[in-house]
Amino acid sequence: MKKLLLLAVLASFLILPGCSKKKEEETKAPEAAPAATAAPAGKEIRAAFVYVGPVGDGGWTFAHDLGRQMMAKLPYVKDVTFIESVPEGAESTRIITSLAQKGYNLIFTTSFGYMDPTIEVASKFPDVVFMHCSGYKTAENVGTYFGRIYQPRYLSGMVAGKMTKTNVIGYVAAFPIPEVIRGINAFTLGVRSVNPKAVVKVVWTQTWFDPGKERDAAESLLDVKADVITMHQDTPAPLQAAEKRGAFAIGYNSDMSSQIPGAWLTAPVWNWGTLYEEIAKEVHEGTWKSGKIWYGLEHNLVDLAPMSKLVPADVQELVNAKKAELASGKDEIFTGPIKDNTGKVVVEAGKSLTDDEKLSMNFLVEGVQGTIPK
Amino acid sequence: MIRFEKRKDASKLFTAVAPFMSVIFALVTAAVIMLFAGINPIAAYAGMIKESLGSFYGVSETLVKSTPLILTGLGVSIAFRMKIWNIGADGQLYMGAMGASYVALYSGLTGFTGIAAMFAAAAVTGGLWAGVSGFLKAKANVNEIIVTLLMNYIAIAWVSYLVYGPWKDPNGFNFPLTPRFSPDLVLSTFFNTRLHTGFIIALALVAFVYIFMEKTVWGYEIKVIGNNPKAAKYAGISIDRKIIGVMFLSGALAGIAGFGEVAGVQGRLQEGISHGYGYTAIIVAWLAGRSAIGVLVVSVIMAVILVGGDSLQILMQLPVAFVNLFQGLILFFILASDFFIHNRPVIIRSGK
Numbered sequence: 001m002k003k004l005l006l007l008a009v010l011a012s013f014l015i016l017p018g019c020s021k022k023k024e025e026e027t028k029a030p031e032a033a034p035a036a037t038a039a040p041a042g043k044e045i046r047a048a049f050v051y052v053g054p055v056g057d058g059g060w061t062f063a064h065d066l067g068r069q070m071m072a073k074l075p076y077v078k079d080v081t082f083i084e085s086v087p088e089g090a091e092s093t094r095i096i097t098s099l100a101q102k103g104y105n106l107i108f109t110t111s112f113g114y115m116d117p118t119i120e121v122a123s124k125f126p127d128v129v130f131m132h133c134s135g136y137k138t139a140e141n142v143g144t145y146f147g148r149i150y151q152p153r154y155l156s157g158m159v160a161g162k163m164t165k166t167n168v169i170g171y172v173a174a175f176p177i178p179e180v181i182r183g184i185n186a187f188t189l190g191v192r193s194v195n196p197k198a199v200v201k202v203v204w205t206q207t208w209f210d211p212g213k214e215r216d217a218a219e220s221l222l223d224v225k226a227d228v229i230t231m232h233q234d235t236p237a238p239l240q241a242a243e244k245r246g247a248f249a250i251g252y253n254s255d256m257s258s259q260i261p262g263a264w265l266t267a268p269v270w271n272w273g274t275l276y277e278e279i280a281k282e283v284h285e286g287t288w289k290s291g292k293i294w295y296g297l298e299h300n301l302v303d304l305a306p307m308s309k310l311v312p313a314d315v316q317e318l319v320n321a322k323k324a325e326l327a328s329g330k331d332e333i334f335t336g337p338i339k340d341n342t343g344k345v346v347v348e349a350g351k352s353l354t355d356d357e358k359l360s361m362n363f364l365v366e367g368v369q370g371t372i373p374k
Numbered sequence: 375m376i377r378f379e380k381r382k383d384a385s386k387l388f389t390a391v392a393p394f395m396s397v398i399f400a401l402v403t404a405a406v407i408m409l410f411a412g413i414n415p416i417a418a419y420a421g422m423i424k425e426s427l428g429s430f431y432g433v434s435e436t437l438v439k440s441t442p443l444i445l446t447g448l449g450v451s452i453a454f455r456m457k458i459w460n461i462g463a464d465g466q467l468y469m470g471a472m473g474a475s476y477v478a479l480y481s482g483l484t485g486f487t488g489i490a491a492m493f494a495a496a497a498v499t500g501g502l503w504a505g506v507s508g509f510l511k512a513k514a515n516v517n518e519i520i521v522t523l524l525m526n527y528i529a530i531a532w533v534s535y536l537v538y539g540p541w542k543d544p545n546g547f548n549f550p551l552t553p554r555f556s557p558d559l560v561l562s563t564f565f566n567t568r569l570h571t572g573f574i575i576a577l578a579l580v581a582f583v584y585i586f587m588e589k590t591v592w593g594y595e596i597k598v599i600g601n602n603p604k605a606a607k608y609a610g611i612s613i614d615r616k617i618i619g620v621m622f623l624s625g626a627l628a629g630i631a632g633f634g635e636v637a638g639v640q641g642r643l644q645e646g647i648s649h650g651y652g653y654t655a656i657i658v659a660w661l662a663g664r665s666a667i668g669v670l671v672v673s674v675i676m677a678v679i680l681v682g683g684d685s686l687q688i689l690m691q692l693p694v695a696f697v698n699l700f701q702g703l704i705l706f707f708i709l710a711s712d713f714f715i716h717n718r719p720v721i722i723r724s725g726k
Contacts, residue, residue, distance in 0.1 A: 055693075089640060097431070098425065
């Protein structure tokens with residue numbers, strides 16, 4: 001009797017996978033069909049997004065997901081899936097491969113750490129278009145895209161410079177990579193353009209998504225009299241810390257004014273939707289080509305969130321005027337003379353950094369108190 | 375009222391089917407939750423099996439994922455056989471990865487010699503790391519659970535220090551990664567998949583551990599100590615040396631898992647090389663009844679669940695929290711079954 005039961009259990013284990021295997025063959029057929037019978041009118045899009053955080057992070061991933069939802073509404077976009085909290089590095093290789101194998105023909109990988117895995121997987125799937133956000137490696141079927149978020153960072157710096165009373169501004173920063181450094185520098189240049197006495201203190205958290213660590217970093221800045229807190233993180237934790245202690249908060253990624261009503265000033269924000277629609281359209285029409293997209297305010301890929309009531313009207317006017325200037329294409333944020341925070345001239349008067357120099361920036365400008373960890 | 379009574383003899387049948395039953399219980403419970411979320415559980419499970427076993431590639435990924443589980447599972451189970459609780463396989467894995475990476479980045483060795491040196495360095499660093507707690511246990515009777523557990527955090531922090539600091543790739547835009555290993559120091563892969571020689575090494579070590587435990591005097595003595603330390607002492611077995619030796623071996627196996635991850639999968643050292651493998655190894659060892667062959671089988675089953683979990687997100691759009699919940703449920707039922715193997719519920723009618 002006992003033996004029979006054992007056999008029955010074991011048998012059910014052998015049969016179970018068998019059953020489901022049959023099932024999967026049935027489902028396989030319709031999946032493969034669209035690719036084979038792609039109408040000449042244009043390619044049907046099946047897109048997938050690989051996210052580094054959860055879609056509910058209220059920050060970086062949340063902003064990308066808003067864009068995904070916009071793109072999903074296009075008539076020729078049949079299916080847009082996503083997979084969240086994917087660790088950077090080798091783990092992502094498996095997930096990106098799995099997406100390509102399932103017939104997704106447009107794959108967005110939305111964090112720097114997916115760069116090598118994206119390139120690696122793309123070489124095995126030449127018919128799939130890959131778009132990697134924030135990296136520098138491209139291939140025939142891999143394009144990169146990013147935005148000049150440093151432009152609205154500069155504008156938010158102007159707001160911070162006008163609002164600070166202690167002349168100490170706290171900046172909670174993730175990793176000391178060029179993207180983050182560029183943001184700190186643009187912000188600080190914005191601060192100093194309206195308030196040359198103010199300093200920006202930087203704390204590195206070495207994480208994109210760790211509310212606890214980010215909150216602690218903000219606390220430590222508030223302890224040294226920072227009265228405006230901004231950040232380059234994926235969660236609102238530093239801003240919540242600022243609100244609790246009666247300081248002002250400048251966000252990042254998306255408009256969180258309703259979450260932090262008592263402290264919110266503004267934020268550099270991303271509008272990925274328009275770009276995602278544009279890319280999907282190109283792939284649909286067959287005009288897509290690998291390239292490096294780096295749009296700014298002029299394309300509305302980046303923007304400054306509406307300034308809150310806490311920001312006086314004259315400051316809003318000043319910032320909006322500068323914004324109009326940047327949006328018109330007159331971007332002289334990284335035009336000399338610019339000194340680094342050891343006093344060395346890094347951009348001579350009359351010269352401007354090229355895009356490549358901006359993308360590999362590895363110095364902190366005068367006014368930043370902090371160092372790039374070596 | 376229900377009371378639990380210790381079973382005199384754990385039922386052999388129940389012991390054999392308990393792991394399978396706990397997986398079934400977990401599947402059923404997760405299915406109920408899926409129904410509440412408006413998802414067809416049969417389709418979800420079919421998707422998981424398809425993802426992990428439904429294609430050549432899926433199988434290869436499942437085996438890649440099982441490799442560190444086999445190695446850490448072996449290490450943990452050897453110690454468990456002697457009733458030494460090594461909770462530190464994760465940290466030992468990190469230290470092994472560090473040892474292998476040091477050789478790859480700084481020794482100048484190349485080719486087969488280089489790989490062999492990486493392997494040896496990983497085994498030695500992992501083994502020494504675990505050996506510390508073995509030494510403390512043997513010489514001062516310090517609780518090895520606490521020591522191994524806490525040394526995990528030290529190992530992870532140490533690797534973080536290296537990749538953020540002295541070992542950081544100078545051309546890596548300040549990202550916390552070491553340079554890539556030169557191609558001849560990366561384990562070769564099979565059939566255009568990511569399945570690497572580390573898996574073969576893991577299989578060989580399964581055989582090695584099996585023979586070591588079942589056919590050698592050392593293995594016999596370890597089992598005697600585990601079953602009855604007093605008897606072992608009377609029989610003249612030197613327990614202290616065994617504790618240190620077993621801990622070293624246990625850590626060496628976990629260290630080799632670290633070698634497999636950096637040399638076979640990542641091709642460099644970075645943070646997060648272990649996705650909790652050293653902790654999953656504890657469940658693997660338990661579920662496998664501490665036997666080497668069992669570790670192999672259970673590791674593959676766990677890998678199916680881990681790899682298949684991806685499809686829950688991709689196809690069903692279940693949040694990542696659900697995937698974690700699902701894996702947690704399985705572990706929960708496994709632990710519960712272990713309790714019921716050794717205890718049985720007795721219904722007591724009161725008032726009579």
